[in-house]
Amino acid sequence: MASAIRPMLLRQTAALRAAATTTRSPILSRTSSPFQSAVTKNAVRVAAFHASSPRSILPPGPLNDAAPVPDPSPTHGSYHWTFERLVAAGLVPLTVAPFAAGSLNPTLDAILCAMLLVHSHSGAQSIIIDYIPQRKYPGAYKASIWLLNIATVLAGIGLYEFETNDVGITEAIKRVWKA
16 A cells, blocks of 8 residues: 555655746745645655665576476376376285185285385375476486385385295285284
8 A cells, every 4th residue: 555655645745846846826835835744754754665676576587487388198197197097906906815815826926016016116206206396306306216216126125035035925914914
């Protein structure tokens, strides 16, 4: 409100000063003088709050450019989404089958471990893509993807060792469940 009033008050003050200096009539100078001083006082009070010139907050340059919009593609991301859904849906029978059938098949166990690893990797990758955007944090994004890939390889090696040198994941779950 004060910024809207300030230009009006300053214009009125300037107009009254110009009128008082150009016409030396005693009536106009007497009648406008008290009003002129009140307007000038108010204008000075308002101007005290607006002493600096208006400046833009952000510097000009690439920071204020619009985000590039990629060309529309009906299949962009759909293959990735479909693959994630197939892996998630495939985990349901793979987690139930070893316990329902009662057999401990190492091949079924290895497939379950691989699907769990792929499911975990794609879920963590989606989190990184969503919360550490490559356009905004290129270094952190690249480091996060590398850390995820390293963690996935280490988890795969650990699951392989657990499957080949120990009882396997389904037998371990059975033992924990009965304990």
